[in-house]
Amino acid sequence: MAERLLDAREVTVRFGGLTAVDAVSATFDTGELVGIIGPNGAGKTTFFNAISGVIAPTAGALRMDGRDLAGQGPHRFAAQGVARTFQTPRVFAAMRVRDNVDFGLQFAGRHRAAAAPALADAGTILALIGLERHAALPAAAITPAQQRLLEIGMALATRPRLLLLDEVAAGLTEAEVEAMARLIGRLRGELGLAVVWIEHAVATLLRHVERVLVLHQGRKIADAAPAEVVRNPEVIDAYLGDEVLA
Amino acid sequence: MKRDAILLALLAAGAALLPALVGEFALSLAMACLMYVALASSWSVFCGSTRYLSLATSAFFGIGAYASALTLEQLPWPVVIALGAAVAAAVALVMGAAVLHLRGTYFAVLTFGMTELIRHAVTYFEKQVTGTVGRVLAVVPDDRTVYFTLLAIAAGAVATAMAVRRSRFGLALAGIGADEQRAQTLGVPTRWVKTLGFALTAAFAGAAGAAMAVRWTYIDPVTVFNPFIGFQTVLIALIGGAATLWGPVAAAVMFSVLAETLRLQLPQAYMMALGLLLILSVMYLPDGLGSLRRETLRGWFAARGGRDG
Numbered sequence: 180m181a182e183r184l185l186d187a188r189e190v191t192v193r194f195g196g197l198t199a200v201d202a203v204s205a206t207f208d209t210g211e212l213v214g215i216i217g218p219n220g221a222g223k224t225t226f227f228n229a230i231s232g233v234i235a236p237t238a239g240a241l242r243m244d245g246r247d248l249a250g251q252g253p254h255r256f257a258a259q260g261v262a263r264t265f266q267t268p269r270v271f272a273a274m275r276v277r278d279n280v281d282f283g284l285q286f287a288g289r290h291r292a293a294a295a296p297a298l299a300d301a302g303t304i305l306a307l308i309g310l311e312r313h314a315a316l317p318a319a320a321i322t323p324a325q326q327r328l329l330e331i332g333m334a335l336a337t338r339p340r341l342l343l344l345d346e347v348a349a350g351l352t353e354a355e356v357e358a359m360a361r362l363i364g365r366l367r368g369e370l371g372l373a374v375v376w377i378e379h380a381v382a383t384l385l386r387h388v389e390r391v392l393v394l395h396q397g398r399k400i401a402d403a404a405p406a407e408v409v410r411n412p413e414v415i416d417a418y419l420g421d422e423v424l425a
Numbered sequence: 426m427k428r429d430a431i432l433l434a435l436l437a438a439g440a441a442l443l444p445a446l447v448g449e450f451a452l453s454l455a456m457a458c459l460m461y462v463a464l465a466s467s468w469s470v471f472c473g474s475t476r477y478l479s480l481a482t483s484a485f486f487g488i489g490a491y492a493s494a495l496t497l498e499q500l501p502w503p504v505v506i507a508l509g510a511a512v513a514a515a516v517a518l519v520m521g522a523a524v525l526h527l528r529g530t531y532f533a534v535l536t537f538g539m540t541e542l543i544r545h546a547v548t549y550f551e552k553q554v555t556g557t558v559g560r561v562l563a564v565v566p567d568d569r570t571v572y573f574t575l576l577a578i579a580a581g582a583v584a585t586a587m588a589v590r591r592s593r594f595g596l597a598l599a600g601i602g603a604d605e606q607r608a609q610t611l612g613v614p615t616r617w618v619k620t621l622g623f624a625l626t627a628a629f630a631g632a633a634g635a636a637m638a639v640r641w642t643y644i645d646p647v648t649v650f651n652p653f654i655g656f657q658t659v660l661i662a663l664i665g666g667a668a669t670l671w672g673p674v675a676a677a678v679m680f681s682v683l684a685e686t687l688r689l690q691l692p693q694a695y696m697m698a699l700g701l702l703l704i705l706s707v708m709y710l711p712d713g714l715g716s717l718r719r720e721t722l723r724g725w726f727a728a729r730g731g732r733d734g
Binding site for chain 2: 233254269274285
């Protein structure tokens with residue numbers, strides 16, 4: 180039986196006169212792999228920022244375990260088991276790869292039990308993301324593709340229940356994208372995490388997720404299985420001229 | 426880490442022998458060194474790792490000095506010093522809560538502004554309430570007591586810097602310096618960590634101020650809230666290398682010796698030397714003297730050798 184992790188209700192984020200996220204409601208359960216798609220400026224990353232505490236929503240509720248976390252800082256979300264990556268990798272460049280992973284274990288991860296042996300320590304997490312050979316290098320010295328993996332490793336070190344991935348496959352080669360998709364599949368399958376994955380390359384995403392949220396101009400216009408979403412007239416309209424869905 | 430502890434113990438032991446060996450002038454010079462070791466090391470604990478550039482050192486120093494002046498005759502000397510530290514830390518907690526959400530230049534300017542505000546508030550209070558601006562400290566501890574007090578504060582500051590570096594608290598500070606928001610998403614309660622780090626820095630500045638107050642016998646806000654104390658602390662820490670443990674210590678000694686020997690005879694020469702050293706260190710050693718390694722020197726000489734050959 181899947182457990183309800185996060186219940187986002189009518190989440191709205193306004194910047195001055197611009198409504199970046201407009202009353203979006205969504206739920207995420209354990210073991211789910213959910214995609215979020217939408218044209219540029221649809222509010223995907225802003226929605227992530229809101230549900231990870233990076234920005235406080237202007238209105239709406241973010242319920243976890245019956246408590247509303249809206250307006251609290253990212254460290255409170257991390258403590259509740261929400262972890263995220265950033266579109267542009269934000270690794271601690273001067274620290275070693277291993278210390279980057281260890282950081283999360285020292286803070287949010289410290290108070291949470293490891294859900295699986297793979298999250299036991301920095302070594303097992305590095306093995307999971309395939310960076311164990313680079314453990315002693317400074318994070319600045321590894322490739323951008325490896326930094327994306329490291330971002331995921333840093334997030335995993337907080338021992339999350341809900342993992343938010345923001346365009347982790349952007350700029351990767353075809354083979355790297357497939358490897359990333361396999362890794363994400365394992366995180367969901369073996370660790371039982373709920374994974375929410377934003378990707379600009381819609382076709383890639385639709386192949387791997389079982390549910391997809393479509394955002395358009397800050398509003399949620401669809402929330403269903405990929406096969407259903409691609410037939411949705413409103414979605415086709417939003418993507419009109421974009422051949423990915425055709 | 427163990428080597429650092431041994432080095433600190435040796436240096437402190439060496440410094441403890443000084444009063445028996447040297448005269449009054451050298452001892453007063455050593456006190457200036459210890460004061461800046463305490464100020465620059467404790468400044469670096471917070472500001473060096475988080476890169477929050479605080480100009481409020483003179484505020485905490487001055488608060489410590491006033492706390493000392495007000496209670497010197499009523500309380501035992503160790504309590505006076507502890508009180509100076511505690512009052513400065515308490516002010517830092519309030520100040521930190523108000524300004525630590527700002528970064529970079531805004532933070533630096535606001536800490537400076539608050540320092541001026543505190544100085545003027547003290548001046549106003551003294552004029553209105555006590556009817557005098559300065560205070561004469563009639564009964565003061567002897568030089569040796571003050572020297573050993575300053576030595577304890579300076580050694581305590583370096584030992585604290587050492588302990589913080591290997592603690593989770595130090596890791597949190599380093600994470601804030603590298604990418605504050607990222608650190609927060611990984612579970613660091615950044616607001617708390619910053620405020621506590623700021624207060625820790627202030628406690629040492631307050632203790633140093635409390636100890637130094639008695640050296641002047643007459644204090645007024647202009648002397649003890651002198652912004653130059655804050656600026657010089659920042660310069661020493663940056664030139665020495667605020668992210669390193671021994672850089673600020675070495676630079677503090679160097680500067681105090683320079684200051685005491687040059688300032689009386691050639692005040693302009695001292696200020697020029699200070700400026701020149703800052704420029705050189707920013708250009709050639711952006712991470713400070715403490716980051717100097719054999720490879721750096723080899724790099725310089727290799728470049729020169731290449732040109733010559």
